[in-house]
Amino acid sequence: PWKCPPSKYKWGSLDATTLLNKFTKEGFLQLKLQNSPTGFVLANDTLTITVEGTSTHVVCGGGDDGATRLKVRRILSSCLQEL
Amino acid sequence: LIMNEEGLKIVDIESASQEIGMPRHTIRFTEKLVFREFGAISRTTDKIAHVLKNKLTDLTVEVLSENEISISQKRVTVRISPVPKSETEKEVATTWGMEDDELGSFVFALLLTVRK
Numbered sequence: 428p429w430k431c432p433p434s435k436y437k438w439g440s441l442d443a444t445t446l447l448n449k450f451t452k453e454g455f456l457q458l459k460l461q462n463s464p465t466g467f468v469l470a471n472d473t474l475t476i477t478v479e480g481t482s483t484h485v486v487c488g489g490g491d492d493g494a495t496r497l498k499v500r501r502i503l504s505s506c507l508q509e510l
Numbered sequence: 511l512i513m514n515e516e517g518l519k520i521v522d523i524e525s526a527s528q529e530i531g532m533p534r535h536t537i538r539f540t541e542k543l544v545f546r547e548f549g550a551i552s553r554t555t556d557k558i559a560h561v562l563k564n565k566l567t568d569l570t571v572e573v574l575s576e577n578e579i580s581i582s583q584k585r586v587t588v589r590i591s592p593v594p595k596s597e598t599e600k601e602v603a604t605t606w607g608m609e610d611d612e613l614g615s616f617v618f619a620l621l622l623t624v625r626k
Contacts (some may be wrong), residue, residue: 436523437535437608481533486603488542492622493615496539500611507535510527 437507441478443467449502474499537608541618544593545625547600552576554590554600561624562588562617569613585610586617 447460447469457471466479473489476499483503487496512519512526527534547554559579563571569582579588586606593599602621606614 436527437537438527438532439535440533441535481535482538483535484538484540486540486542490543493541493618496541500537500539500608503537508532510523510532510534 436510437504438481438510439506439508440481441483441503441506443469443478446476446478446502446506449506453498453502476503538605539608539611539614540603540605543602543604543621543625545600545602546598548598550576551590551592551600554602555579558588558590558602558621558624561620565620566617581617582613586614588617588621 443460443462447458450458450469455471455474458469458474459471461468461470463477463479466477468478469476473487474495475484475486477484477486485496485499485503487493487499489495512521512529521529523534545554547557555573555577559571559573562579562581566581570580572580574580577590581587586604589603589605591601591603593601602625604614604618604621606617
């Protein structure tokens with residue numbers, strides 16, 4: 428299945444405050460927002476989301492077999508438009 | 511497929527998103543795992559590469575350096591690094607893009623089974 432090109436692409440940008448509110452609402456209570464010269468970072472002990480313009484890097488290290496990442500993917504996807 | 515005053519044309523996704531003013535948003539994921547592994551980094555790298563080569567027979571698995579493995583021309587990369595102050599553990603970080611989510615999740619799931 429991974430030989431096929433993706434059928435959908437994300438576009439748009441992410442707003443720091445909107446994203447923080449959304450994550451807090453979804454139960455990520457310890458996330459801290461930090462602005463950087465090129466964007467912003469949302470982080471807690473086991474999760475770091477770095478947003479720079481139209482590229483985002485999600486780093487998970489909570490040892491939860493991927494559950495956090497799936498939740499983060501769903502939240503980020505809901506904040507972007509699809510093409 | 512883009513339609514404008516000049517007619518219809520087929521372009522790649524990057525050019526299309528630029529032309530119509532919809533900047534594509536790329537998302538990358540990194541999942542970190544801690545392996546209980548003694549010895550040199552390269553030993554863990556070789557062990558993981560061996561498993562990946564056996565399981566992903568239709569894809570190219572390359573050991574790029576003593577601590578980095580590439581799957582399918584870097585669509586997924588696995589990096590192994592020492593855990594500070596620990597002789598018995600190694601950190602294994604798997605990185606992939608949203609468009610390769612199926613492959614990336616599969617590799618990560620494989621590494622979970624290697625760790626156990």
